[in-house]
Amino acid sequence: MNLYIKGLGCISPQNTFGDVTFMENAVIPEGEYFTCVEPSYREYIDPKISRRMSRIIKMGIASAKMALADGGIAEPGAIITGTGLGCVADTGQFLDDIISSNEGMCSPTAFIQSTHNTISSQIAINLTCHSYNSTYVQRAHSFESALLDAALRISDGCMENALVGGVDELTPRLADIAKTMGLSRSLRDSNAAKGFVPGEGSVFALVSSDASGKNYAKIRALRFAANVSGHDAVRALCDEALREAHLNADAVDCVIDGNSSSDEGEFDSIIKSGFPGAARVSFTQYCGEYFTASAFGLWLGARIVSRGSLPSHSNQGGRAVTNTLIYNRAGDSYHSFIILSHD
Amino acid sequence: MKQRIYITGIGIISAAGNNVAEVLSSLVNRRSGIDSIRFLKTELSAKYPAGEVKLSNAELAAMLNLPAESHSRTFLLGLAAAREALGGKPTANSARTGLISATTVGGMDLTEEYFAALHNASHAARAADIRVLFSHDCGAATEKIARTLGLHGMISTVSTACSSSANAMQYAASLIRNGYADRMLAGGSDALSRFTINGFSTLKILDEAQCNPFDDNRGGLNLGEGAAYLLLESEESASAHPEDILSELSGCGNACDAFHQTAMSDNGEGPYLSMKYALADAGISIDDVDYINLHGTGTDNNDVSEGRAIERLGAKTIPPYSTTKSYTGHTLGAAGAIEAVISILSIRERMIFPNLNFTTRMKELSCDPVREVVRNVDLTHVMSNSFGFGGNNSSLILSKASAPKNKSAETTR
Numbered sequence: 001m002n003l004y005i006k007g008l009g010c011i012s013p014q015n016t017f018g019d020v021t022f023m024e025n026a027v028i029p030e031g032e033y034f035t036c037v038e039p040s041y042r043e044y045i046d047p048k049i050s051r052r053m054s055r056i057i058k059m060g061i062a063s064a065k066m067a068l069a070d071g072g073i074a075e076p077g078a079i080i081t082g083t084g085l086g087c088v089a090d091t092g093q094f095l096d097d098i099i100s101s102n103e104g105m106c107s108p109t110a111f112i113q114s115t116h117n118t119i120s121s122q123i124a125i126n127l128t129c130h131s132y133n134s135t136y137v138q139r140a141h142s143f144e145s146a147l148l149d150a151a152l153r154i155s156d157g158c159m160e161n162a163l164v165g166g167v168d169e170l171t172p173r174l175a176d177i178a179k180t181m182g183l184s185r186s187l188r189d190s191n192a193a194k195g196f197v198p199g200e201g202s203v204f205a206l207v208s209s210d211a212s213g214k215n216y217a218k219i220r221a222l223r224f225a226a227n228v229s230g231h232d233a234v235r236a237l238c239d240e241a242l243r244e245a246h247l248n249a250d251a252v253d254c255v256i257d258g259n260s261s262s263d264e265g266e267f268d269s270i271i272k273s274g275f276p277g278a279a280r281v282s283f284t285q286y287c288g289e290y291f292t293a294s295a296f297g298l299w300l301g302a303r304i305v306s307r308g309s310l311p312s313h314s315n316q317g318g319r320a321v322t323n324t325l326i327y328n329r330a331g332d333s334y335h336s337f338i339i340l341s342h343d
Numbered sequence: 344m345k346q347r348i349y350i351t352g353i354g355i356i357s358a359a360g361n362n363v364a365e366v367l368s369s370l371v372n373r374r375s376g377i378d379s380i381r382f383l384k385t386e387l388s389a390k391y392p393a394g395e396v397k398l399s400n401a402e403l404a405a406m407l408n409l410p411a412e413s414h415s416r417t418f419l420l421g422l423a424a425a426r427e428a429l430g431g432k433p434t435a436n437s438a439r440t441g442l443i444s445a446t447t448v449g450g451m452d453l454t455e456e457y458f459a460a461l462h463n464a465s466h467a468a469r470a471a472d473i474r475v476l477f478s479h480d481c482g483a484a485t486e487k488i489a490r491t492l493g494l495h496g497m498i499s500t501v502s503t504a505c506s507s508s509a510n511a512m513q514y515a516a517s518l519i520r521n522g523y524a525d526r527m528l529a530g531g532s533d534a535l536s537r538f539t540i541n542g543f544s545t546l547k548i549l550d551e552a553q554c555n556p557f558d559d560n561r562g563g564l565n566l567g568e569g570a571a572y573l574l575l576e577s578e579e580s581a582s583a584h585p586e587d588i589l590s591e592l593s594g595c596g597n598a599c600d601a602f603h604q605t606a607m608s609d610n611g612e613g614p615y616l617s618m619k620y621a622l623a624d625a626g627i628s629i630d631d632v633d634y635i636n637l638h639g640t641g642t643d644n645n646d647v648s649e650g651r652a653i654e655r656l657g658a659k660t661i662p663p664y665s666t667t668k669s670y671t672g673h674t675l676g677a678a679g680a681i682e683a684v685i686s687i688l689s690i691r692e693r694m695i696f697p698n699l700n701f702t703t704r705m706k707e708l709s710c711d712p713v714r715e716v717v718r719n720v721d722l723t724h725v726m727s728n729s730f731g732f733g734g735n736n737s738s739l740i741l742s743k744a745s746a747p748k749n750k751s752a753e754t755t756r
Contacts, residue, residue, distance in 0.1 A: 060699050079599070085480055086502070091538075103386035111542035112604050113730070115447060116481065116502035121733025124599040130616055133599035133735055135448075136508050137481035138499040145499040145514075152517045156345075163536050180473050226486065226498050291480075 007071020084291020166295025199288015354427025393565025394672020506515025594625025638711020639666025
């Protein structure tokens with residue numbers, strides 16, 4: 001795979017946009033879960049329009065426009081979004097309206113904005129962009145599906161570039177549901193043995209087949225499967241990614257990982273046995289756990305590869321990095337591997 | 344030249360019938376499946392008719408040999424159609440067979456029951472029942488259908504409102520062309536829910552009678568539910584069993600209207616572009632299209648926009664067109680696949696199925712939809728349109744299949 005990351009836009013629980021030094025100080029949220037640091041939206045969306053938009057749509061549009069501005073492209077060849085749960089605030093609002101009014105008078109706004117494709121569509125409307133437009137909603141592989149679609153369409157020659165994003169929002173109700181389900185633990189509860197800390201984020205990347213000019217990184221491989229379990233099968237998937245990238249495992253300088261599975265040991269052993277010499281950075285420690293957290297992983301990986309070293313506050317801060325592997329594991333069967341290189 | 348994508352299996356369940364044979368019979372006999380709401384528990388059941396699948400969840404589960412635990416209806420409908428599309432073919436190379444599904448509501452039918460019950464339930468009851476929310480997200484049913492059918496290839500789910508399953512087919516074709524799979528089951532499933540019927544009700548675009556799309560006096564759409572899947576195969580894979588080839592997916596187009604979240608532009612820019620791109624992808628012109636299966640929901644806005652977009656394509660003679668929404672209702676995320684299956688039935692049966700309830704030509708348009716069943720008509724290329732909220736517009740070209748280039752094909756012909 002030869003795909004170049006030309007622009008990035010990231011709204012996350014960290015200070016990841018505007019004039020800030022890359023990951024200088026990691027933000028540890030004070031609440032129960034990670035919540036995004038949001039920009040002033042006036043710069044990106046007409047306030048008359050943004051007034052009725054939920055957070056996820058505003059974050060989506062703003063991060064998409066950051067990526068386009070960063071990549072110096074006005075109109076992308078495609079807009080493809082991955083979102084695990086879509087517009088949950090609007091969905092919850094409309095559900096509440098239906099129940100509390102006993103299916104009486106409900107406002108259409110929440111319904112209109114509840115559909116999963118609202119993010120991609122509103123970006124297109126904001127840009128008046130008639131290009132290919134799609135939305136993927138496959139749990140922890142929503143972003144990976146979107147990225148693969150972009151990569152295939154670009155390699156098929158349908159377009160030169162694409163805006164690809166992973167966007168999910170967290171609401172107090174959703175955090176509460178995750179807790180009641182026994183999936184999550186509070187950020188403050190450091191003694192809890194199990195469970196992830198819920199998070200959210202909106203990351204867009206402008207990817208292109210054009211190697212010339214500024215690039216953060218080259219995406220050399222993308223492999224994912226939603227029905228893989230056991231060390232050997234996961235390792236085989238990882239090997240496919242290495243083959244696609246034409247890299248040996250020992251060329252990987254850094255593994256950026258996110259894990260929400262119950263089997264910490266197996267996850268660990270894939271990385272430790274496969275990449276014993278590589279530095280290791282968890283991306284979910286910065287963004288929390290959500291279905292499209294791997295998009296934040298891609299952002300982190302691309303920034304690390306682009307500057308050539310790990311964030312200064314990490315335990316191997318300053319270590320040189322040329323090739324990085326992003327390993328996202330969600331639940332026990334969703335695994336994805338993305339390999340980035342300094343081009 | 345791009346690789347051919349063959350369709351070797353179809354499955355469907357909708358208000359117009361529980362399988363391909365029943366749906367075909369409804370279409371041939373101009374029998375609509377739109378009727379009073381029987382299964383969905385909603386306050387709006389007396390007000391709006393809908394295209395419900397005529398089986399309860401318990402009946403569906405029994406038909407599918409599933410235990411009677413609570414399943415999302417989206418999963419049950421999806422499994423029924425997916426199973427029919429596979430047609431009992433062995434999935435021995437199941438690692439090379441995947442599933443790209445599409446839905447707009449996913450497991451909303453169970454979610455809304457859970458939240459309604461929550462209003463009166465104690466916290467303990469809530470914790471006990473909360474696992475039902477694992478089926479809420481759109482990807483849940485896809486995962487469960489693939490697992491039940493033993494498909495071990497790639498899975499994903501598309502959600503682009505009413506064009507979802509047409510986009511699922513595009514993605515599946517792209518995966519096959521790029522060697523990620525030999526065969527992909529692609530389509531979509533959506534169950535009726537209180538969420539959607541109340542949503543469309545607030546938008547005031549639901550017809551209180553059976554819909555009459557592309558009619559000057561049309562009164563809106565009828566919601567429907569259902570599922571359809573198509574088995575897409577590479578040329579090499581299909582050539583091993585050419586007798587199963589039904590059609591070729593020869594062109595796909597996707598464009599965004601980029602105009603408004605729920606309304607379509609007056610001149611139909613998005614629909615115009617999606618049709619134009621699909622024609623270009625198939626390497627044909629609008630004059631090569633023998634029939635258009637319209638999106639044709641019956642709303643004021645859609646039908647004007649779609650009709651104008653078709654006229655803008657500049658055909659010497661506008662191809663015959665009709666919409667089958669008055670048989671099935673608007674099945675949202677499933678509509679693209681349901682209508683792709685119907686388009687293939689048109690090609691196979693050499694028939695065009697007419698609009699129902701049409702009387703008066705729209706003042707904005709220069710021709711009428713097909714009004715009677717047309718028989719013995721040779722259809723080489725059929726265009727099927729699916730347009731969604733957010734201006735997500737997609738068009739597919741389904742064509743009479745030419746023989747796959749392979750020794751085994753040559754010997755059979």
